[in-house]
Amino acid sequence: MSADTTADALPxxxxxxxxxxxxxxRVSGLTAGYGAAPVLQDIELTVRTGTIAAVLGANGAGKxxxxxxxSGLVRPxxxxxxxxxxxxxxxxxxxxxxxxxxxxxxxxxxxAELTVDENLRLGGLWRRDRAxxxxxxxxxxxxxxPLAQRRRHAGHQLSGGERQMLALGRALVARPKLLLLxxxxxxxxxxxxxxxxxxxxxLRDQTGLTVLLVEQNVRSALSVADEAVVMSLGxxxxxxxxxxxxxxxxxxxxxxxx
Amino acid sequence: xxxxxxxxxxxxxKGAVLAAFALALVLIWRAARIVNFAxxxxxxxxxxxxxxxxxxxxxxxxxxxxxLAGGLLIGLVVERAVMRFVDHTSPLAEVIVALGLxxxxxxxxxxxxxxxxxxxxxxxxxxxxTAGGVPLLSRYDLFVFGAVLLVVVALALLFTRTPVGLRMxxxxxxxxxxxxxxxxxxxxxxxxxxxxxxVGALAAMLVIPTELGLHPxxxxxxxxxxxxxxxVGGLDSPVGxxVGGLxxxxxxxxxxxxxxxxxxxxxxxxxxxxxxxxxxxxxxSSTVARQV
Numbered sequence: 001m002s003a004d005t006t007a008d009a010l011p012x013x014x015x016x017x018x019x020x021x022x023x024x025x026r027v028s029g030l031t032a033g034y035g036a037a038p039v040l041q042d043i044e045l046t047v048r049t050g051t052i053a054a055v056l057g058a059n060g061a062g063k064x065x066x067x068x069x070x071s072g073l074v075r076p077x078x079x080x081x082x083x084x085x086x087x088x089x090x091x092x093x094x095x096x097x098x099x100x101x102x103x104x105x106x107x108x109x110x111x112a113e114l115t116v117d118e119n120l121r122l123g124g125l126w127r128r129d130r131a132x133x134x135x136x137x138x139x140x141x142x143x144x145x146p147l148a149q150r151r152r153h154a155g156h157q158l159s160g161g162e163r164q165m166l167a168l169g170r171a172l173v174a175r176p177k178l179l180l181l182x183x184x185x186x187x188x189x190x191x192x193x194x195x196x197x198x199x200x201x202x203l204r205d206q207t208g209l210t211v212l213l214v215e216q217n218v219r220s221a222l223s224v225a226d227e228a229v230v231m232s233l234g235x236x237x238x239x240x241x242x243x244x245x246x247x248x249x250x251x252x253x254x255x256x257x258x
Numbered sequence: 259x260x261x262x263x264x265x266x267x268x269x270x271x272k273g274a275v276l277a278a279f280a281l282a283l284v285l286i287w288r289a290a291r292i293v294n295f296a297x298x299x300x301x302x303x304x305x306x307x308x309x310x311x312x313x314x315x316x317x318x319x320x321x322x323x324x325x326l327a328g329g330l331l332i333g334l335v336v337e338r339a340v341m342r343f344v345d346h347t348s349p350l351a352e353v354i355v356a357l358g359l360x361x362x363x364x365x366x367x368x369x370x371x372x373x374x375x376x377x378x379x380x381x382x383x384x385x386x387x388t389a390g391g392v393p394l395l396s397r398y399d400l401f402v403f404g405a406v407l408l409v410v411v412a413l414a415l416l417f418t419r420t421p422v423g424l425r426m427x428x429x430x431x432x433x434x435x436x437x438x439x440x441x442x443x444x445x446x447x448x449x450x451x452x453x454x455x456x457v458g459a460l461a462a463m464l465v466i467p468t469e470l471g472l473h474p475x476x477x478x479x480x481x482x483x484x485x486x487x488x489x490v491g492g493l494d495s496p497v498g499x500x501v502g503g504l505x506x507x508x509x510x511x512x513x514x515x516x517x518x519x520x521x522x523x524x525x526x527x528x529x530x531x532x533x534x535x536x537x538x539x540x541x542x543s544s545t546v547a548r549q550v
Contacts, residue, residue: 071438097440109435111428122428126440170439175305 017210023173023180024049024210025070026152028114030079032069038077039065041234047178047227050208052200054225055240056218056256059232063214064106071096071103084177097126102176104186106183106214108167116147119155119166119221123173133173140169143199161192170198178210185217193217198223224248260392264513266508271399272465273507274406279461279477279484280491280499281410284452287493289430289450291349292341293485295356297458298477299363300336304328304459305466305476306371309378318381326461333455337448375471384468402464409457409502417496426450479523485509486530492540493535502540 015208022248023046026092039062047053068074070081072093081088081123084100091099111119122141124133141148144165150158158166164184173180181200184192201224203209222223238255245251278350286294307328312321340359345351355381382401386393416424426435429446435546436443462482466476487506506529513525532542 035297073434073438075269082326093437096441097438103438105435105438109432109438111432111435113423113431114428118424118428122436122439122441174439197264 008238020063022027023047024084025212026080026082027070027106028080029083030066032065032074032076033077034065034074039234040069040076043238045229045239047210047212049177049210050204051226052211052213052224052242053211053229054217054221054229055214055229055231056126056245057231058222059216060233061199062211062234063066063231064182065234066231067103067105067182067212067214071101074151096176097176100177100179102171102178103176103180104167104171104182104184106186110155110158110166111171113154115152115154115229116158116166117151120170120173132175136173136175139178140172143172144169145229156236160187161189161195164188164192164196167249168199176209176258178212180212180214183215184213185215185220197221261515263392264386265400266514267394268516269306269508269511270504271402272457272468272511274402275461275465276459276480276484276487276507277500277503277504278406278409278464279480280487280503281413281496282458282461282486283484284491284493284496285413285454285457286346289426289447289454290341290421292352292356292433293493294334294454296336296359296363297355297454297483297484298462298481299360299474300368300455301329301458302330302472302474302477303332303363303367304460305472306367306453308463309371309376309472312379320478322381325463326456328461328532330452331458332459333452334448336455337451342444342447342450347384350382357535364474369474371474373453373474375473375476376469377446378467380453397471398468405460408501410496413453413457413496418530422449423542479526482523483507483526486526486533489530490533495540496538 001073007207025047027043031038031041031150033039043066045053045066046100055064057223060216065074069076069089072088072091074252076089086099088096088099112124114122120137123178124136127133141151146162147169149160154165155163168181173219185195188196197220200209200211200213204211204224213221213225222245228242228245229236229239229246231237232255238251240251245256259399268463279301280303282297283294285491286292286297304325308321308325310321311324312318315321336359339400340355341352344355379400380401383398384396384398386396386399388394417422417427425436425441426440426446426449429441429443433443436446461480462477465480469476470479481504484503489502490505491500491502506526509529510525512520514522517525
């Protein structure tokens with residue numbers, strides 16, 4: 001992997017988040033759930049700066065809950081999250097984007113009633129540096145040509161692929177250090193999925209963006225990921241490099257069933 | 259014909275106030291998906307604050323300012339201290355709490371101010387100006403139109419042209435996504451309640467001097483008419499609230515002018531029933547289904 005950080009596009013490496021290889025996210029002993037039964041049990045996970053880490057697993061494995069716990073929507077009952085060198089537990093959800101974490105939820109989270117432009121501006125409203133927020137917005141429009149042509153369209157008028165671009169673009173307006181992406185391939189045509197995965201690769205290589213990618217589409221995820229973890233029934237059952245999971249048929253059979 | 263013209267202008271003037279009050283209902287509906295049945299009682303409380311200030315200072319305008327400020331404050335307190343803690347899983351819970359608030363407000367106002375009609379003044383003459391012998395509008399009517407127009411335009415600009423307005427709309431449509439994008443959703447909800455309550459207070463200030471006067475129940479009938487107006491407009495649409503308010507004002511004016519004023523309360527209810535039966539979503543409801 002080449003981690004070329006001569007960034008000319010989003011998201012600029014805004015802080016001293018560290019060189020490639022340092023852990024930007026460390027999760028240890030994380031247990032969480034919605035009721036009495038925990039959905040996540042004793043999760044250990046490290047994501048290095050400037051890499052794409054894929055979280056794979058069947059429906060109900062706890063992948064989405066993992067992301068929701070990281071971004072504070074679900075409160076953990078035990079364990080620690082350290083993001084960018086600082087503990088993350090008990091930080092309000094609203095503050096996470098200010099700390100450099102952007103979460104694109106499952107189903108994309110485009111605000112259907114707002115226009116493309118309003119959705120994107122919403123992503124940068126929290127920023128004090130108005131000039132740079134405007135620059136980030138312009139860069140997103142450059143990155144996603146179809147969005148630039150539909151600025152005044154409402155979110156509900158967009159195609160599935162355009163909505164994914166919008167959700168992704170809106171997250172990038174915040175210039176995050178870590179992007180949490182929940183099932184970006186859901187319901188999209190293979191060609192569009194390939195485009196989105198290609199874009200993630202490009203962002204990682206050109207800007208050093210770190211991505212935690214939750215996917216059921218294993219092939220697509222492994223085509224861009226550096227690291228991969230497989231979850232089953234709320235636990236991480238294996239953590240390895242994406243290359244190994246791609247190439248090692250036995251491992252794939254054992255954990256992913258193909 | 260003269261009578262018709264007079265009733266039309268009178269209806270539009272009444273309708274403008276209903277439009278403002280319906281707008282207040284729509285603001286809270288959009289922000290919190292609650293029909294605020296306490297809106298009338300809250301607005302009357304703000305009008306009593308104005309009465310106290312005007313009595314103490316002799317200035318209508320200081321009282322007017324006190325009503326708006328009091329409206330903001332009442333909305334803020336009701337949301338922060340009461341509505342925030344209501345279980346949102348059943349809409350009935352919110353309705354019942356709001357109705358409970360009505361009783362509390364009206365009882366407290368009765369205790370402190372008494373249950374008699376108190377006379378309130380207007381800043382401008384209520385004598386109708388005539389055109390060719392036909393009485394049209396009074397200076398006070400013009401003031402009412404101006405004030406309501408100002409509020410409608412200011413709210414439209416706030417929601418469509420400012421970052422705060424964008425935050426408020428996003429919070430209402432998609433609270434969780436908004437939080438992930440750094441929006442203080444709870445704060446936006448409080449702001450929505452405060453704004454709506456201030457608009458309601460304005461409507462009360464405008465309408466109370468034209469009716470029997472200040473009383474803990476002064477806004478009860480106005481609330482029913484404004485609620486009808488909001489439902490006609492689709493509850494979700496600010497434009498619908500304004501058009502609904504003006505329409506209901508006109509209908510009530512014609513009914514009371516041609517059939518007698520004792521029929522008007524029934525006319526409001528018949529209209530409400532008709533709208534709910536024929537087009538429960540309201541005439542201006544957006545046909546956009548929410549997709550995610």
